[in-house]
Amino acid sequence: MRYRTVIVDDHPIVISGIAGLLTDLNNIEIVKKFESGIALLDYIEDHHVDLILMDIFLPVINGVDLCKTIKQKHPKIVIIGMSSQSERSLVMQFIQNGGNGYILKNASFDEFKDCIYKAIDGEIVFSEEVKTIISQPLSEDLERIPALSRRERDIALLLSQGKSTQEIADDLFLSFLTVQTHRRNILQKYKMKNVAELIAFLLKNNMMN
Template identity: 45%
Template sequence: MLKQTAEYSIAIVDDHPVVIEGLRTLLQGVPGISSMHAFTTGGEFMDWLEHHTADIVLLDIMLPDVNGLDLCKDIKLAAPETIVLAVSNQAERSMILQILQNGASGYLLKNASAAEFRRCLEEALSGGVAFSREVREILARPGRAELKAPAALTRREKQILQLVTEGKTTTGIAKELHLSPLTVETHRRNMMQKLEVKNAAELIMAAVQRKLL
């Protein structure tokens, strides 16, 4: 359990009210938690953070107004002492590694048990990097060097990359792969970060040079 001698404030950033209420219920009565605040967009939370503090942020990766991977970096720049725990349905290794690189202190899948959530909170507050069971299995407990290494393209990213080279728009790709435009944009941005490029033209050129197509 969390230490009863200290008090922590928690911010939940997720656009699904059911998830927010579920997390509130899960955390109610946990010793050490003094307050909980909920936000449905990244912009709303960042505005709040300008005048308030949160010890822990439970952050969804897929938000309606911002990429959660980038938001994590913004949170750590604005409030370096704030602990960010990603809470997501996304189980792709590349996303897990990238948000850890951007300053997160852990990653939990939304199907984690109440006991796992509480354990991860304690681990993060103790200065560790916390993973739910399934995430541990995905990462197999990587070392620090692996966390800093560029991640390879996932199968989905390669699918989107191929469609980008065919001149498809984000909307077109989303329809063809039955994804949301935000998800497609997240994958595109991930690929550009991995290949260290700034636009679609450079992305295609880098992909050709590295024989990713």
């Protein structure tokens, strides 16, 4: 069986580069190349596609939303995301929206080949550098960020649930003024302007739950 494959990237040079790599694989057939996500959405309505390799940074519609849209209608299409540089949260978002894998464009030919075959086989795949990106914040990101104390975490959690200072005080059997102090200490510790920014910060850095 030959896998009908589509490449989406807004840089024509990158498209031809990837296409060049893939022609060597005898069961991957490149049926179409696109420079925008909108054109791709039209195409897959009328044509059978097995595999999509897509850049994440696309004009008009970004790769994450594009992947989500495609997977809703065509869950069987295998979608692999690509980008030049990347960050942890972007990769995770892509996977959470149905992506079957993520490759950095500087990956070797062997990595590309490996990842594509494994993704077709039903696995969720990452190129080497992506793997280090998603599991490395441990040594940089998280070590320099001071941790929440137990009580602070309790209060942050209730804040994220929309509770007011008074409600939190009631929940934890504390004085209103105590909760107010804790909240202010947390805001100062991370230099956040208000609770909204704090919650966004804590969630993005996996510091809650």
